[in-house]
């Protein structure tokens with residue numbers, strides 16, 4: 008029983024961070040630890056997450072941008088320099104290349120004389136939500152599930168305190184999921200993982216309880232914090248049911264639903280960004296109030312989330328928010344304050360029942376893997392997000408400062424423009440590439456080749472890839488070499504975009520007006536206006552592109568949308584071959600500088616310089632004026648929430664360019 | 667100094683040089699409804715069709731239920747055909763929204779970009795106002811791609827109408843079924859089992875259910891195989907776009923069918939039939955059977971089409987259309 012004198016221990020307080028280089032991130036981590044942070048949460052850059060070395064053409068503009076670049080063992084030892092790994096709890100947001108980063112972590116520990124068995128932490132390692140939301144997948148679903156299992160099989164024996172997989176409903180909500188979808192799709196993912204692990208020869212039947220017990224979850228918590236509390240409680244119950252009924256587990260300790268949380272960012276606004284400080288604190292309540300459903304660890308985004316990357320001060324404010332909640336309030340001094348509340352109970356039951364039904368539906372179609380391949384889950388998310396976007400546009404859903412209560416004085420927080428976000432120095436990429444090349448030239452090439460051959464063999468014979476990967480890590484193989492070895496064996500995958508059957512919803516007068524304008528424009532052009540919605544680079548943020556594509560179709564345009572991760576060259580080629588009237592690029596990862604210019608240059612080379620280009624995403628003001636000067640016709644950022652109006656303006660852009 | 671040539675001549679020489687910008691512009695032009703552009707398009711198509719001698723590109727339609735794996739299969743096929751250094755043009759057709767007229771030309775990405783270098787060209791098209799069918803411009807687009815590439819593929823979602831539409835503009839029609847979906851049964855019911863020249867049961871990696879679907883199909887075909895008197899036995903091929911099994915066989919079947927079309931003399935017959943079908947359909951859609959009667963009805967049309975072999979199909983539609991309009995205007 009917690010009391011005022013002996014309150015419960017607070018959750019793990021973390022900040023998701025990493026940028027520029029292993030050295031810079033190491034300094035950041037040490038600084039955060041000295042400020043009272045109790046665990047590490049590593050953000051990797053997109054090339055590392057998608058299995059490319061920093062000098063790969065696809066990595067251009069992305070190195071060190073949204074996370075730390077890790078190409079080889081030296082990068083990893085630098086990242087944890089002076090941080091004793093036997094006493095650290097490290098969470099790594101890594102998925103397609105999880106087995107590799109785990110191998111680098113183990114190898115780094117070994118170099119610190121720490122045995123793998125002493126390590127504690129988490130590899131996210133949930134590939135299903137990558138296809139549905141996050142976008143850093145590489146291989147097709149089936150071999151990817153095998154890799155997931157490889158990590159589980161290895162850690163359950165060798166690193167018993169490791170969470171081999173962190174099943175994420177967090178990212179589903181960020182892609183528009185309702186609470187019911189969040190619960191159902193996450194549970195379907197867990198079932199897919201457990202079922203496939205159960206079938207493995209290298210995991211004995213008796214181990215399934217331990218595997219079940221090591222599976223943790225990563226949840227989201229939005230503004231409707233009472234509902235969110237109930238969502239967590241419903242997941243508690245469903246998880247236990249699954250354990251008992253499907254996997255015949257009855258040990259209470261194994262059945263416990265363990266989860267970490269990052270609170271919702273999708274609802275954090277660019278307009279009046281200081282409002283986000285309050286939103287973040289309220290969102291944190293939803294997953295801490297109920298003791299029975301309290302999160303084990305918490306990460307809070309920063310107030311300037313929709314502006315760009317947070318600076319140390321911004322992250323500090325989020326850290327303080329957690330500390331205030333944990334140490335100034337009486338939150339931790341009580342039993343579950345909702346026990347006996349019939350309101351909470353009823354809502355929990357309602358969410359749980361709806362989620363069980365949805366889970367059953369996915370299981371009946373063949374489970375989460377089938378639900379990825381046949382696009383069912385992705386379409387469901389795009390449709391939910393479309394409803395949300397429409398509700399904001401119509402005012403049905405209030406977002407203070409965005410679609411209501413907009414008048415106010417200017418925010419002093421953003422007075423200094425560019426200085427209110429972290430700017431990653433462009434020299435970070437150059438220096439990382441130099442270090443990588445130096446590393447490659449000094450390693451023993453024969454040893455690397457032998458280790459990669461060994462890796463290929465273990466891929467072919469079905470053994471866990473982790474031991475072979477640890478050997479490759481010590482030998483000096485790189486992230487790109489590791490991933491290429493797997494690409495050769497498994498091939499690459501492109502997931503369904505989920506947009507084709509989704510509608511942006513009922514029409515309104517303003518939609519009708521734009522439709523009429525599109526029809527008139529079609530007459531003038533001789534054929535229907537055709538738009539290419541393009542996602543250049545490694546950026547996986549697809550929400551904006553998807554909603555734009557759906558809306559453009561619904562106002563009467565013909566829309567080509569090929570999904571995420573295309574090169575500027577591929578986009579230019581597609582624009583030419585498809586005969587489009589306008590290109591719309593969506594970039595949120597911060598690499599717009601390089602990528603937009605590359606597209607414009609590619610168009611010039613094809614003689615298509617008159618083809619108008621509009622750009623949307625996280626584009627800081629100063630960059631926006633540079634892009635305009637380079638020839639971009641319009642630029643949109645999160646504050647432009649009215650999609651109908653955006654379409655209206657695109658009609659203007661096309662009419663002018665082809666007039 | 668070279669004398670500046672007409673835009674159509676410029677496009678034509680671009681097409682001869684397999685210049686991709688020219689291909690794209692030509693496709694835009696034949697889609698354009700403005701009078702001046704339509705005239706230019708007709709000129710272009712006339713001159714293209716004249717150059718299209720007896721054989722020309724291999725034209726292949728791929729149809730089947732949504733999600734059967736048509737695009738994935740096409741992707742695998744393209745890889746195999748590229749290894750043989752043959753060039754490929756693809757038209758992928760998606761339905762238009764009845765409400766807005768817009769269309770999402772989506773999930774084309776299965777036809778990987780690595781393949782889309784100089785030897786492969788892909789254009790997505792909306793079906794426009796034709797429910798389940800093909801937009802007029804599709805026919806003209808096939809003519810353009812046929813002038814440039816060794817093989818031309820048209821992917822459409824099969825919902826009955828489109829099979830008939832596609833059959834009219836290709837030499838070989840492939841029907842893709844997937845295991846356990848009851849596709850074949852529906853197909854038999856719809857009575858269009860005679861149309862396809864090659865049957866594919868995709869997703870062979872599903873194992874037994876794929877085998878079963880194949881056997882069902884073979885049994886169904888046995889009942890409907892009267893037309894095999896012509897000498898072509900439509901094969902049923904098991905493929906998997908996932909593990910790429912059966913892809914080589916499929917490529918061989920396409921070539922074999924083409925070989926048969928040529929040696930049996932069926933190719934010109936089919937193309938003539940397709941041309942007549944297209945002209946008739948286009949006229950009826952615009953002017954109705956009533957309009958057609960004003961130029962003598964079906965039989966007369968058949969004779970007119972056969973006579974006018976020097977006219978492109980599109981010119982023919984245009985000329986006959988004007989004739990009907992004039993006839994309709996007469997008191």
Ligand code: B12
Pocket residue numbers: 050051052053073074100139140141142143177178181182272273274275276311312313314315316317540545546547548549550551552554555590591592593594595596597598621622623624625643644645646647648649650653
């Ligand atoms: C949702 C979200 C996610 C989701 C994405 C889900 C998905 N499938 O899209 C998840 C959780 C997966 C995610 C992951 C990551 N994210 Co994120 N994410 C966001 C968030 C919170 C909202 C973005 C969003 O979807 N908004 C809703 C849509 C509708 O809005 P929008 O895209 O802005 O589009 C609007 C306009 O911009 C414009 N528009 C956009 N595109 C286009 C295109 C055209 C043609 C037109 C006309 C208009 C237009 O119109 C839209 C209408 O309003 C933003 C912060 C924020 N609040 O904006 C961070 C943010 C974009 N993410 C960020 C980061 C760093 C990441 C990660 C890279 C972290 C990491 N290191 O692993 C990962 C990896 C993702 C990847 N693979 O690339 C950073 C980017 C930093 C930067 N630019 O410098 C941001 C800014 C947060 C931050 N401050 O740190 N993220």
Ligand SMILES: Nc1nc2c(ncn2[C@@H]2O[C@H](COP(=O)(O)OP(=O)(O)OP(=O)(O)O)[C@@H](O)[C@H]2O)c(=O)[nH]1
Pocket residue numbers: 379380381382730731732733734735736737738739773776823868869870871872905906907908909
């Ligand atoms: N298991 C398996 N899945 C396949 C195979 N071929 C395609 N698929 C999957 O089936 C789904 C649909 O594939 P597509 O190639 O887009 O099918 P399509 O017929 O072109 O679909 P539409 O154009 O939407 O009608 C995707 O998830 C593919 O990954 C195969 O041979 N085996």
Ligand SMILES: [Mg+2]
Pocket residue numbers: 736737738773821
């Ligand atoms: Mg397709």
